[in-house]
Amino acid sequence: MEHLFLDPKNLPAWLDLERLAAQPFDLTDPASLAGQRIADYRCRSASFKLLYATQRADNSTLTALRELADQSGAIKQFLMMKQGATMNRISGFPSENRQVLHTASRDLFRETPDHPEATAQARRECEKLKSFLDDLDHGRLTNAKGEPFTDLINIGIGGSDLGPRATYLALRAYRQGQRRVHFISNVDPDDARAILADLDLSRTLANVVSKSGTTLETLTNEELVRTAYLRAGLDPRRHFLAVTGQGSPMDNQDNYLRSFYMFDYIGGRYSTTSMVGGVLLAFALGYENFLEFLRGAHAIDLAAENPDLDRNIPLLLALLGIWNRNFLGHQTLAILPYSQALVRFVAHLQQCDMESNGKSVTRLGSPVRHQTGPIVWGEPGTNGQHAFYQLLHQGTTIVPAEFIGFDQSQYGEDQEIKGSSSQEKLVANLLAQTLALAVGKADGNPNRAFAGNRPSSLLLAKRLTPRTMGELLSIYENKIAFQGFVWNINSFDQEGVQLGKVLAQDLLPVLVDQHRGQGLQTPGNILHRAIVEAAATEEP
């Protein structure tokens, strides 16, 4: 496989792009952002459309980007990934050395999936989930008093929290029977207390999610929550569910009402379409809505194979991102959904993108010679317009943006005020921002002038539903993987989180001693002692 681990700076298209970047397309020229360009610079995959006329790219740029994708074998690597190649590794060095098969968890809708074995495993878990929900729905599974469960607490962190949480919030409008999901993630004890304070535990399930079964925060919170159940006179075994790897320390059926498996070949941040997201989403939205979500993700997994760039949103988004990051030199990416339901989706993408592509070593173990993943951030519009958009329009640093919008609202309940509905106002604002950033405005008052030439794209669909949410998630998962393939980095490990963990373990006994007034008796190196002492609250 190493023949595909190519340094992108050695590819002819990379040199072409460097040349083109000396004079990027000028969006402020009145002739340049014509109607025909807006109509032409469109791409479609499944239910989504991408409008990208407001990027600083012209036909030459797009040709060179297409060649970059070809020369780096981006789609070829994507197919290999889906078929089970060991893409999670660093050649020549110890690494996770795993397959990357989150796509298999939604490849349930055709006779010949890309990786039959992984899909069969996913199907088995889905069947278990369906049977669990049937038992809940038909009153075969109740609390000790025979009452139905109305709430579920999800206990997980990182990949076992952000994607599932973002998706649940995005789809709350589709809840069945008003079932509610709550989330405890942080080791901060106040996180658990604030959630537990408002719940009737007797009617609440607790879903503990950790692939390794050893995640510090999750095990700690599981203990806190188990204690709360016991104090309430409830038997945790009637309430606790587990989602974990087979054979992990948590894989102990005696402790849990039901257990679901996740697999080594699915990374935490790519696990929303596995049982990690599945249990809570199916609980809240119903099994059929969960399947619709998977159907949407799968549709995009197929679209991402399309060599026609006009029909492959994930690849095109990846390439435009590379253009902005590596050639126009922008360090960040704002993702700006015009949908309040997507309020935590950007936090999930922040994880998925930055943990995947915040790397500086190639898959051959040498330092990268180019920039890798950008800093991803953002908040829903129109809220952001009243917050940080000032800097987007007039700051000294240019921030490329990806806008996300929908033609219709979820609830369909709206009101016409001054000749337009709220949803129409929302969409008008979305379209206006992309134009304003691009074209700018001259003004005799320098403080009221806008330089323009701030690139953005628009990702649009009719409505945010379980299906389009699955598509949206998959667009970004695949975009991120494509960027990693081109950048020749391993987008599927996270070695960069290890050092902090190790240091925290070393510091903890020093801190506990100091905190409990026992001085600093514990052996510990001078740095640990110094920072613990300095952090102590006495007057410096």
Place this chain on the structure above:
Amino acid sequence: MEHLFLDPKNLPAWLDLERLAAQPFDLTDPASLAGQRIADYRCRSASFKLLYATQRADNSTLTALRELADQSGAIKQFLMMKQGATMNRISGFPSENRQVLHTASRDLFRETPDHPEATAQARRECEKLKSFLDDLDHGRLTNAKGEPFTDLINIGIGGSDLGPRATYLALRAYRQGQRRVHFISNVDPDDARAILADLDLSRTLANVVSKSGTTLETLTNEELVRTAYLRAGLDPRRHFLAVTGQGSPMDNQDNYLRSFYMFDYIGGRYSTTSMVGGVLLAFALGYENFLEFLRGAHAIDLAAENPDLDRNIPLLLALLGIWNRNFLGHQTLAILPYSQALVRFVAHLQQCDMESNGKSVTRLGSPVRHQTGPIVWGEPGTNGQHAFYQLLHQGTTIVPAEFIGFDQSQYGEDQEIKGSSSQEKLVANLLAQTLALAVGKADGNPNRAFAGNRPSSLLLAKRLTPRTMGELLSIYENKIAFQGFVWNINSFDQEGVQLGKVLAQDLLPVLVDQHRGQGLQTPGNILHRAIVEAAATEEP
């Protein structure tokens, strides 16, 4: 006042700093991060302590930064601001031309406030608030059935949403009588629907907040919510409160149960300590807790006058930020609170900082010759450790970080698991991260090596309370103002949000026609029509 509007690049200290930046302090040298340095590089203001040994700054850097503050008259400008100088202006051009007196809204605790008139106005509003709360608490103000109000919906956006929301979430542990606050901000109609779905409106107050009384999103949401009350057979005049400017279109006592005033000289993003935050915070936390919050903010307003850099956290934070932004060239700033209660505080700071300092014109109307406000982002730890910290440790872009932590939890309910409490684990992780980023780690496996030299600070207090929350807010408000003073920009206007507003108004009729199947009859320029047509959902 123009004699204080100095171009920082002309200051001698700026040149010194440019020279020093060629060889910034090396945190990875085993000799450099000694215990003494950690002990020495501490600053204290009110209840907070700032540890900054893990910045790439040494004594020469600090001397030059201190001189930069002196030469730019940072503290002098801050005092002028508090005393009512017209700091919100661009010399020689039309501008807002206003005083900047948010500090007066908390200058309630001494006989001779800096601006007696503004403080007298603030005090009058506080008295009105106190009397309103007394009426609620003693049953003189109830719903039509004589029942107490248990909930409040805050309807506002931007400054009328983010700061109040972040503060409410930060202090929920201190609620009195389980009163709850909900927030509707986005013009997305689903935002209002999702909130209204779960509320008993008969026991709910609605607080409408808009200084101008003309904010599109807020007036639209007010209408949506009024309609919901009417449909529920409730009289909105028994439920609706207003916070607005005197004489604004919303200043109509017939429509509201009670009205509170905010003033022209307080910008939206600096208004949390005015009635904008006051009404909902006092409703939820009680009037005394709100006063404590103001007391904390005021204590830092005093500390920010201190010329001793070891006693002035806001100024030191501002200067270290300038060092990272202008001299070490970092474009972003991660703010990472190790407290789940601060879950939305960074979104507020993102607004406060980026809307204030995302500018490219000096106060004399010429283009700035240096970088201004960074991109501010972040999420609470330890959650972030399982999300984007990979990039912080091993990405190709260096991200300076400001950590925030507390020695004790809010609820004080915790559990010892494997020899340490959750709170101790939380703090150990916080301290470990700042060390890991700074010192790095060599490793034979390049994918497991850490370059280090990634700068951060630690902001620490004993516990997050109404008082320390007020301090924390004020630390950042004043930090941002100090940076604007040094950068010679107007941190108090937001002309950059105007163009998008104007374009949205132009686009709206085009969109409404298209959306309602009436073709594109409305006159509108070609760009508007093109983007609306391209965004329409038919196949491209």
